Structure formats: C-alpha cells, structure tokens
Amino acid sequence: MKQEEHPETGRQWSVEDARELYGIDRWGLRYFAVNPEGDVTVAPLKEKGASIRILDVVDEARQQGLHFPMLIRFQDLLRDRVSRINGAFNDAIAEFNYRSIYRGVYPIKVNQLREVVEEIIDAGTPFHYGLEVGSKPELFAALAFHQDPESLIICNGYKDHRFIKTALIGRKLGKKVILVVEKLEEIKNIITYAVKYKVEPLLGIRIRLASRGQGKWDRSTGDEAKFGLSAPEIVAASKLLKEAGMAECLKLVHFHIGSQVPDILTVKKAAREAAMYYAKLKKIGHDLEYLDVGGGLGVDYDGSRSTFHSSANYSLNEYARDIVYNIMDICDLEKVDHPVIINESGRAVVSHHSVLVVEAFGHIKKVEDRKNVVRPKKKHRLLEEMWFSYSNINPANPLEAYHDALHLREETQAHFGLGLIGLEVKAEVEKLYWLICDEVFKFYRGAEYIPEEIMEMEYTLSGQYLCNFSVFQSLLDHWGFGQLFPIMPLHRLGEEPTEKGTLVDITCDSDGRVGKFISHYEEGVDTLDLHPLNDAPYYLGIFLTAAYQDIMGDLHNLFGRVNEAHVFLDEDEESGYYIEETIEGTTMEKVLGLVQYSGGELARLMKRQFDRAIKEDRLRPNEGMRLLHEYEKGLKEYTYLDLRP
Numbered sequence: 001m002k003q004e005e006h007p008e009t010g011r012q013w014s015v016e017d018a019r020e021l022y023g024i025d026r027w028g029l030r031y032f033a034v035n036p037e038g039d040v041t042v043a044p045l046k047e048k049g050a051s052i053r054i055l056d057v058v059d060e061a062r063q064q065g066l067h068f069p070m071l072i073r074f075q076d077l078l079r080d081r082v083s084r085i086n087g088a089f090n091d092a093i094a095e096f097n098y099r100s101i102y103r104g105v106y107p108i109k110v111n112q113l114r115e116v117v118e119e120i121i122d123a124g125t126p127f128h129y130g131l132e133v134g135s136k137p138e139l140f141a142a143l144a145f146h147q148d149p150e151s152l153i154i155c156n157g158y159k160d161h162r163f164i165k166t167a168l169i170g171r172k173l174g175k176k177v178i179l180v181v182e183k184l185e186e187i188k189n190i191i192t193y194a195v196k197y198k199v200e201p202l203l204g205i206r207i208r209l210a211s212r213g214q215g216k217w218d219r220s221t222g223d224e225a226k227f228g229l230s231a232p233e234i235v236a237a238s239k240l241l242k243e244a245g246m247a248e249c250l251k252l253v254h255f256h257i258g259s260q261v262p263d264i265l266t267v268k269k270a271a272r273e274a275a276m277y278y279a280k281l282k283k284i285g286h287d288l289e290y291l292d293v294g295g296g297l298g299v300d301y302d303g304s305r306s307t308f309h310s311s312a313n314y315s316l317n318e319y320a321r322d323i324v325y326n327i328m329d330i331c332d333l334e335k336v337d338h339p340v341i342i343n344e345s346g347r348a349v350v351s352h353h354s355v356l357v358v359e360a361f362g363h364i365k366k367v368e369d370r371k372n373v374v375r376p377k378k379k380h381r382l383l384e385e386m387w388f389s390y391s392n393i394n395p396a397n398p399l400e401a402y403h404d405a406l407h408l409r410e411e412t413q414a415h416f417g418l419g420l421i422g423l424e425v426k427a428e429v430e431k432l433y434w435l436i437c438d439e440v441f442k443f444y445r446g447a448e449y450i451p452e453e454i455m456e457m458e459y460t461l462s463g464q465y466l467c468n469f470s471v472f473q474s475l476l477d478h479w480g481f482g483q484l485f486p487i488m489p490l491h492r493l494g495e496e497p498t499e500k501g502t503l504v505d506i507t508c509d510s511d512g513r514v515g516k517f518i519s520h521y522e523e524g525v526d527t528l529d530l531h532p533l534n535d536a537p538y539y540l541g542i543f544l545t546a547a548y549q550d551i552m553g554d555l556h557n558l559f560g561r562v563n564e565a566h567v568f569l570d571e572d573e574e575s576g577y578y579i580e581e582t583i584e585g586t587t588m589e590k591v592l593g594l595v596q597y598s599g600g601e602l603a604r605l606m607k608r609q610f611d612r613a614i615k616e617d618r619l620r621p622n623e624g625m626r627l628l629h630e631y632e633k634g635l636k637e638y639t640y641l642d643l644r645p
Contacts, residue, residue: 013496021497021529022488023518026303031077031352032543038494040541042355044077049569050576054490054541057579058357061565064582067638068359069469069562071550075580076569078116078353078546079123082106085297085345086127088320093341098324100338105130105154107295108138110346110547115566115581120349121145130176132156132344136163143170143177152342153177154292156206156227156254159186164193171199178290180204180254182227187237191244204252204292205229205237207277209270227256234277238284250286252342253278256294260347262307264314267296268322275330282336291339293323297348301544302484302518310484310518316348347547354546356474356562357490360530360538361643362466363501367438368431376428382412383425386432393436398443399451405436437461462500462527464513467540468641471505471512472556474549475542479511484518486543492531500527503540506641507557555594559639560586589635599635606631 019025019034030046035053043051057072089102106120108131120129130151131142142153143166153175155167159182170177179201181187187203194201208228229237241247255274261267271293282288297319298312307313314322323341331338376383386408393401412429415421441457444450477483489497505512519525531538553561564583569576589599610628613619619627 013494015494017496018493022493023303023486023520024488026305027300027486027518027544028303029352034493036494038492040488040490040493042074042077044074044353044567044569045080049076050571052567052569052575052577054355054357055539056575057565057567057577058490058539060579061563061582064565064579066563066565066582066584067640067642068357069474069640070357071354071474071545071562071564072357073115073354073546073564073566075115075119075353075566078119078350081349081352082120082123082127082129085316085320085349086124086129088316089324089341089343090127091317092320092324095321096324096328098328098338100340102341103128103130103152103290105132105152105342105344106349107132107134107344107346108142109134109551111350111550112138112141113550114141115583116350116546116550117141117145121147124151130154132346136160136166139163139166143173143175146170146175149174149176151176152290154204154252154254154342154344155179156182158182159189161189161193164189165197168193168197168199168201171201172197176202178202178204178252180206180252180292181229181237182206184229184233184237184240187240191240191246194246194249201246201249202252203241203246203250204254204290205234205250205281206254206256207234207274209255209257209273234281238281238286242285247285248287250281251288252290252292253281253288253339254292254294256344257296259295260298260309260312261296262298262309262312264312264318264322267293267314267319268326271323271326272330275327276334278327278339279331279334279336283334289340290342291327292342292344293327295344295346297343297345299347299351299544299547301486302524303486304518304520308523309482310524350546351544352546354550356469356542356545358467358469358540358542359643360465360467360503360533360540361641363499363533364464364466364504366434366461366463368435373431373435376432378424378428380421380425382408382415382421383428383432386429386436390432390436390439393439393443395443398440399454401436402440402454405433409433434461458500459526462502464504465501465530465533465540467503467505468643469505469562470507470553470556470559470640471514472507472509473553473559474545474562475514476549476552476554478514478516482516484516484524485545486518487514487528487540488543489531490539490541492538495531497529497531499530499532501530502527507559509556512556555591558588558591558595560591560594562640563638585638585640587636588639591639592635602635603628603632 015034015038024032033041035041039053041051041053128148128150130153132154133139133142134157146153167177167179179190190201206228208230241250257270278288278291300312301310304311305313328338375387389401389404412426416426437457438461444454471479503514516524517528563585565579566581567577568580570578607628610624614621614624
C-alpha cells in the first residue's frame, strides 16, 4: 500500500494515524477497528469471535441485489450487548452482596423492528430479560412474542380502556405484566377492569423526581416532566388502592431521568431519591418488589468520555455498580428489603449493532486543482490584481494577501451587480480568490497563533461530498437535536485523507446535510477528513445508528427505508460469517402508497396519456408502450439513486 508523507510531521501516514483521527478506538468499544490494510472491521463478539471486513459484507450484499444506502445489522453484536448489560448488573449485585436480583427490560420504542426485538428476546432468555412498551401497538406485539413467565412486561405511557384490558389479558395468561400508573385516573380504570376480569393486577407508580436529568432531554424530567405523579398524588394513589382492597397490588416504583444521560452524578442522585420513595411506600403498607430506574444509560458516541450530550462520562459497569450500591445504601438505612432492580436501557443495547453504508458519488469543491491553474487570458484590472496577489503569496504576507483578495472579490461583486463586468471575469476572480484562501491557510497550518478569520477559513474552504442517502430518514436525531454519530471512510485508511468536507444528502432540502462531526473536543468539528474521489467507489460508514434512527426516520422526499443485510457469525463458513437475510428497502410504489397514491392507478393514468399521444401521432405505438413499461418498471424499484444501473 502506498504510504504518503504527513505534511505536518514529515513522516509517512499510517493506519494508526487513521485510528486516532477518526477516534475508532474511543467510540468503537473494541467492536470496530481498522485492519493493517486500512479497512474497517467489526468483531461482533469482541475477542470471543471472528473479525469481519465490513466491505466484504457490502460486496456480498451487492451480489444479492442490494443497492446503497445499505444498513448492515450484526446480530451477534446485538446479542453481545444484551449479555453484557445483564452481566454488568449481576456482577455488581455479587460485588456488593445485594440481596435481590436484576430483571432488565428492553424498551421497544428504541427500535421496534421485529428482527431486532426477536433477537433481543432470544439473547435475553437465560437472563429472563423482558420488554417495555409505551403504546397499544407495542403491547400487542410484546404479548405475542413474550414467552418467558419469569421475565417482565412493563407498560408505560398513558393508557385507555383497550390498553388496560389488553395488559390484563396478559395477566390472565400468567405473564408478569406491570401497569405503570402515569395519572390518578388510570388507577380507577385498572381497578374496574381487574374486578371485571377477576384478575389481580400488578401495578407500578411512576414518580416525578425532584432530580433533573441532563443533556438534550433534560426537560423531560423534574417539575416539567410529562409523566409521573407528584408526592401528593402518590399519597392519593396509595389511598385509592387501599380503599379498593388492592394495596398489595402495588409492586413497583418507577422513574425516568431522560434519554442519553451524560453525567453519572445525575444517575446516582436519581437512584437514591427513587429508593427513598420505594422505602417509604413499602413502610406504609404496600408489598413492593421492584424498583425500575428507567432509561438514560448513555452511549459514548464521540468517545470523549465527557458530559457532552453525545457522550457519557461513565462505563456500563460503573453505571450498574452505582445503581446497585445507591439503592442498597438507602434501603439499608431505611431497613427495608432490597428490591428487584429493573432498568430500561435501549440505546446502550442496540446502538452499536448496525452500520449505515453510504456511497459518496460527487464532490463539490471551492478550490480548483492547482495543475489546471494558468494566468487568465482575459484582460481586466481586477483579474490582473487578483493574479498578482495569488502569484506573490509568501511567508511574509499571507494575511495581507488574504485581505487583498477579500477586497478584490467584494469589488468584483459590486461591478458585476452594476453590469460593469461580464460573467467570465467574475468566474476567474472567484477561482483565484479560493486559490488564494487555500494557499494562505497552508501557511498557518500548525502555527502557534492563528487569526480568527483564518481559523474560520478551514470550514469555508471545505467541499461538500454528495452522498446517496437521506438525513431525514437515517439520521433524524442529527438534524433534530444535533446528535453526533461516528462517521468515517470504510477503506483507504492507509492513505492520508487530504480533503475536508461536509456530507450532503440527495433530498431537496438545505437541511439535508451532516455538518458536525466527532473529534477530541466535546463540541465536535465542522468538517470531516476525507479522501479525494477517484474512479473507484468511495464508501462511508455511519455508526451507532440503531437506536431510534431506524424507526423514527420520516418520508421527506418519499425516500423511505433503506436496504438491509443481517449478518451472523459462523465459524464453519470460510469467511467466518453469513448473510442470514436481506430486506429490500422501500420501492417507489410502496412509499407512494403510504401517501395514498395507488401504483395501479398511477399506471392507468399514465396509460391514458400515452394512448392520447399515440392517437395524435406524437408517439409511435411501440415506442409508447415501451415507455409505459419503463414507467411501470420504475414503480417497482428502490427510491434512492441507482448509481450503477
């Protein structure tokens, strides 16, 4: 592999430089790495299993007919995450001699796809790992797939009559379905239907903690929380249950401090406050068994291990130890039995198991290739002065050259606006302006002091890489919340990336772009280091996208779901893995049907127009029918760009 000399250090670029630049060792949790050939690999079971070159999976999926963008799910990695979160809590329980057990649940809302839920249920069977639902459709799915009588189904969210009835049907089947009360009125309805169905309900109460969350979702906690009962409401709920003779049905205390909590101190405070509620409710006559600490377990997307919203300053093991210890400490102080600990970690379970692969198919540059730069043939004062500035940049005058170029560019624009110069002169001035900026910026690279206007130049000089995907479908949290996701080339990492750019998608919306990337710094950076495009395909991987992005993507421009390949490790296979299933993304006909356009009706309407054109001799019959066939054929195809038909 060709090694290039690093412009700042004078040494050759290496794969180690790529690992450091993209931070893969920081956010990859040893699942993702770069091999000596400069390709990104995945080890779904870390050191316990094989390592796979991601582009090998891409090539095989393409042979099976999938096009880009393509989502690859590594199902063994998903199973490994389920095992590790259960292992972390069980280890903490053993370490502190905690006198109860852990029973985790997966919150379906994080990724409701059947393939994901089925895999989690199966992987969680040895741990009696359950499910959490927040809506009627989720409950209907959970009841059907739930088989383990020892695992839990936690029902959160507001509940109507059908929700309550369906949960009680689960109780009649012997399932541990716990209805978490979000408002007082729900208790009355639950009591009514429990009596009607002759079943003892299992109830929980979501408490509205004084402790606030932190990060992007902190407003969903504290006094502004959408869900949960205040202290007076909890007392009222207790009274209602006692009056109905159902005091012993209250089994669980629940709280939630928001999604992606970056600071472990927030978790500790909330656990202690909730444990105190548990202890006090137990002392006033309720046979409580469970304490549900909700979600919030953070994922370190940027690898900074900080309190930045796209990070977390703690590990999974630290989180589990702090939950167990603080609940135990409060319960021991209050002299009550230790509860069964439940948590609802979805993001930490699913995030790592899928990679979105996109192809960059174009590069919009501001700076021309220097090999093609020649003195302008057209004569004009503005051009002459701009050429002089470009030709005479030297170590003594870079900032002066930039100021001169800035002034000349503004003067050119003024002349053009008044019609005093033609488009050719303006175009040549623009080319030279960007060449001067590029040259000036090089003089300051690595300098101790860089003027602010030069620091801003890196972003303005960067290009845009056109990528075949939709931000609104596949990275909705980046657009909506500024969530950072690890993004890097999947290959060519033994070659220095000499370009800086942002990623733009194929939607017709200016917000369809990725303009913030992970870095050593909490705030992220405005550009991504990339390689120049050549005649070969250039593939980028967008990592840690399996939480919420798969399910929350919208239909902006009607692009729809992307193609998927599901991968399992298999030591009997020569490659060490096999593609168990491929799922084709949304077709034009299917996505149009979601907005009430029938494919058959569209084809009939087009046929009328072709028939009219043939009658009017604007088309020959054979040509008209061939074009109609192309239209009908297109309705069956993938919505994204097919760059290699």
